[in-house]
Amino acid sequence: MSTTALTGGTVIDSSGSRQVDVLVDQGTGQIAEIGTGISGADRTIDVAGQTIIPGFVDLHVHLRQPGNEAAETIESGSRAAAVGGFTAVVAMPNTTPCTDSAAVVNEILAFGRTALCEIKPSAAITIGRDGEALAPMGELAGLGVRMFTDDGTGVQDAQLMRRALEYADSMVVNDGTNIVLSQHCEVTALSQGGVMHEGEWSSRLGLGGQPSEAEELMVMRDIALARLTGARVHMQHLSTAGSVAAVRAAKAAGYPVTAEAAPHHFTLTDAACADYDTCFKVHPPLRTASDVEAVRAGLADGTIDVIATDHAPHTADAKELPFDQAPPGMVGLETAFAIANTELGLSIEQLVQVMSSRPAEIGGLGDRHGGPIEVGRPANLCVIDADEEWTIDRAQLAGLSSNTPFHGKNVRGRVRHTIFSGEVVVLDTKPLR
Amino acid sequence: MKNLVTIADLSRGEIEQILDLAESFAETQTRAIPKVPALRGKTVVLAFFEDSTRTRTSFDLAARRLSADVVNFSAGSSATNKGESLRDTVETISAMGVDAIVVRHASSGVPSQLTQWTEAAIVNAGDGWHQHPTQALLDAYTIRQRFGSLDGRKIAICGDINHSRVARSNVQLFTKLGAEVILVGPRTLLPPSLAGWPVKVEPDIDVLLPEIDVAYFLRIQQERLSDGLFPSVREYRSLYGLTLDRSHRLRPDALIMHPGPMNRGVEIDAQVADDPRAVVLNQVSSGVPVRMAVLYSVLGPGQFDTKFEAIEAASLPERQPTKNLVGEDYVADKQVKGDR
Known part of the structure; x- marks a missing residue:
């Protein structure tokens, strides 16, 4: 099967909305034709009442391969991504071994070749994510890495972070993209021992807390380092009102910072931990209602550039530990669009911006992802029904792990089909391989 | 139940x-x-x-x-x-x-x-x-044995509240039974937030001594010292410990309680642990x-x-x-x- 026609739907991308059919070609991987009354395709999918948009791009996923293939693999994670409408994901480097060498980057790229979406590895800023010595950023950039991060932990040493920013800024990649350092903002001296947000609930539950300030201090420090070096810093998973305010001020001052937020941080609060359900344990932790409001406001006014899931699969066994011992993280690829569409009150155009176009630009994927939907562009698309109501069921997830915090939640908006490089990888919500 | x-x-x-x-x-x-x-x-x-x-x-x-x-x-x-x-x-x-x-x-x-x-x-x-709900129940039982009821009684809980399951249970239980609970200790040993806790906080134990019915002391763990939550055992004892001198300012009918095991000479002086007002063994037998x-x-x-x-x-x-x-x-x- 080489060509597929999507007929009767509405196309929405950064250039607006129009009623047209789209023909994609798996042979070339491109959009072959846009127009009305397209016929003669090998397969025709009636998408009347649905919306064709650029496939989503996730700057923050944990695919667990190499190292923890019981929780997720590149293949299974890409399947979850495809079901969620993502056509590209940036894999975090906290693998085992750590993604800090050409060997591991090449292994991830090799597994990624048969995945159901584009797998873009990120790599560690420091060797072993230990925060002590720079990883070979130049060599890894040569293999296609565009984001560097010690995600799971922040680079604690301000001088080392300054050097990393300056060094990365001088790497020449010659393809119109940039290298960006992406920071997990957390001053561990202040968050140490914390397994949830520090506040009313941690005090009541007798659990160690991470104060908001542990995140905000590093956000503020990295804004200062962006000012000092002029190099770009991307702030991962902002979760506090103070972080959002700091980034807003930094952008107003013209500093080169971008930011992301995760669906759980604009929907859930620390009260969700009341029963010690480890599905709600995540870093940065779920915060308070006013933080949730601030993250939403940040997404609405562009302070926060993108939604990134921080998809973090864990086996059931790993999560069935005492709350303070269970690993942090929640899966999110398959539910991100529905949660965002249900909770944020953004238009489809805005959601395309924060879930596709903007992350594609930041991640160095803009030549292939994020639109616009035009003839000759790579056919990385998804088709959504913005009005479909459904209930999230952890037993139905396509990934290997089911640690979603949204089990049982009624949501509106669903990804019906996903097309990656001209191939229909998800049809009627089901992965085809 | x-x-x-x-x-x-x-x-x-x-x-x-x-x-x-x-x-x-x-x-x-x-x-x-x-x-x-x-x-x-x-x-x-x-x-x-x-x-x-x-x-x-x-x-x-x-x-x-x-x-x-x-x-x-x-x-x-x-x-x-x-x-x-x-x-x-x-x-x-x-x-x-x-x-x-x-x-x-x-x-x-x-x-x-x-x-x-x-x-x-x-x-x-x-x-x-x-x-630690059964500890709280046996503590309330012990207080009830002496006073008949907890209603209107003033109970000071002193020490490492934040790291104490005993404190969390006792605050809930004592207040449910009508007592007034006052927490005493340095900020470093109090929970980061007391929102929703029906308690008062008093940093100075000396102002409370003449007016409380129960002085409840919590065990100080060595770990808190190594975490830097207070400077030294000596300073802790002098600011928050039930010293012999402080015990003289407690009311004659007050109860001195401790969940055990006691650090004699830290949160409670050895002589005070043997004061007739100390009901630590009654707590155990309850x-x-x-x-x-x-x-x-x-x-x-x-x-x-x-x-x-x-x-x-x-x-x-x-x-x-x-x-x-x-x-x-x-x-x-x-x-x-x-x-x-």
């Missing part, structure tokens, strides 16, 4: 019923044979994932004096560190057919988590910094009847509204083999103890 996980789940009425029941059981403890057949045929597992001498011994005695079979599951906190999930552990225990699991764990929330995975009754014997009442409340046939007279009446028809059973129980008990 299906489980006892946190004092927050109990109403004032339920608390008073447990304390009344404990009084009935206390009476049986003065008899020549303190054992009653109330829970004969029931199996209670003591699953202590964290070391404990007094709480385990107290639960062990309480269960045996109710004629329950008692099994010690000594896991050590390391069982979960070996990679066995908590759920596997509790499902393994449950699969042996047990009626109640008394659980002690170094991590907050474990008893609450276990209720999701077992049909057995869960009794919390202390979880992390979170709750433990057995209170835990009998808790075990009976979760496992007994009649739930809360059953008075102890009814327990005795219900057990009468089964009296005839009692002598032999007592003998066998005794042998079995010895064996279990020998295993440890």
